[in-house]
Amino acid sequence: MSTIIETHDISRVYRMGSETIHALKSVSISINKGEYVAFMGPSGSGKSTLMNIVGCLDTPSGGNYILNGNDVSNMTDNELAEVRNKEIGFVFQTFNLLPRQSSLENVALPLIYAGYSKSQREEKAQRALESVGLGHRSGHKPNELSGGQRQRVAIARALINDPSIILADEPTGNLDTKTSYEIMELFENLHAKGNTIIMVTHEEDIAKYAHRIVRLRDGLVESDIINDDVTTFAKIQAEQH
Numbered sequence: 001m002s003t004i005i006e007t008h009d010i011s012r013v014y015r016m017g018s019e020t021i022h023a024l025k026s027v028s029i030s031i032n033k034g035e036y037v038a039f040m041g042p043s044g045s046g047k048s049t050l051m052n053i054v055g056c057l058d059t060p061s062g063g064n065y066i067l068n069g070n071d072v073s074n075m076t077d078n079e080l081a082e083v084r085n086k087e088i089g090f091v092f093q094t095f096n097l098l099p100r101q102s103s104l105e106n107v108a109l110p111l112i113y114a115g116y117s118k119s120q121r122e123e124k125a126q127r128a129l130e131s132v133g134l135g136h137r138s139g140h141k142p143n144e145l146s147g148g149q150r151q152r153v154a155i156a157r158a159l160i161n162d163p164s165i166i167l168a169d170e171p172t173g174n175l176d177t178k179t180s181y182e183i184m185e186l187f188e189n190l191h192a193k194g195n196t197i198i199m200v201t202h203e204e205d206i207a208k209y210a211h212r213i214v215r216l217r218d219g220l221v222e223s224d225i226i227n228d229d230v231t232t233f234a235k236i237q238a239e240q241h
Contacts, residue, residue: 003066004164004196005031005054010063010073011219012049023049024060025219031198033164036191038210039200045216048169051200055088055167056080068164085113089158089166093173095150097142097157103129104138107157114161128156132186148179155186159195166190168199172206184209 012024024046031037039047052058053065056072059080064073072083090096097106108125116124129135132152142150151171158166168187172180188209191197201207208227215222 002033003030004033004035004068005029005198006064006066007050007053007060008064008066010053010060010065012046012053012058013061022219024053026063027216027219027221028063029214029221029224031196033196034191034194036187036197036209036211037199038207038213039198039216040202040204040207040213041216041222042202044218046219047200047216049219050216051167051169051198054165054198055090056084085110086161087164089161089163091151091154091158091166091168091171093170095142095147095154095174097150097153099142102139102141103134103145103153103156106142106153107160110157110160124160125156128160129153131159132156146179147175148182151175151179151183152186155183155190159190165196165198168197170201171199172201172203180206 007027007029009026009028010024011022011026014021014023027046027050039050041047049058053060056067059075060073064071067083068087072080075083098109104122104125107128108121111121111124126135126138129138132155134149134152134156137145137149142153145153171187172183175183184206187197187199199210207213210227212224212226214224
């Protein structure tokens, strides 16, 4: 399997006035193409900082980060923005949809920056909505959709550029239990199609859907284990809800 993400002893230090915060101390992880990984840990463990660096939203203070064979550790903001647009699809807890735009327009948004024509954007966006079971809601605005449907729109938008990685930050944080499991089933289907998924969560039952769980504590990797029970767990959850 080819390695898609490699971090070598990355650290991240924030200075707030006279205080120095070591959010990450020395983190080395390797993630292969097609893996489904959860970053877990209590508040302040460094999991969100690690996700921001992996997602090219932030750069490490020390160490190296190799994404798809390219060292992105010292890239400029413009270079990072280009990498994000090409390589990474983001799914956020708060959906981050534009309220006045339809589902189709929200999903098509990243394609404007990629230089597609209007008809190409609409065709691709419609296909992406169909892939998450929302082809029939393309004309609806976010306030006309349920929380689960909004998250599906956000996932379709994350998929639109055929990214190398889908990064999901607490993707079920604003959803009820039943909808959470439906969204996790959707991620499971996306993973089965070959997508690399990295998810940040503090919920044990959500993390169990991932095939590998990396736990962080105090800016360090506490454990990194393969989740052998993943298929059984997902089946039990689906049957219960």
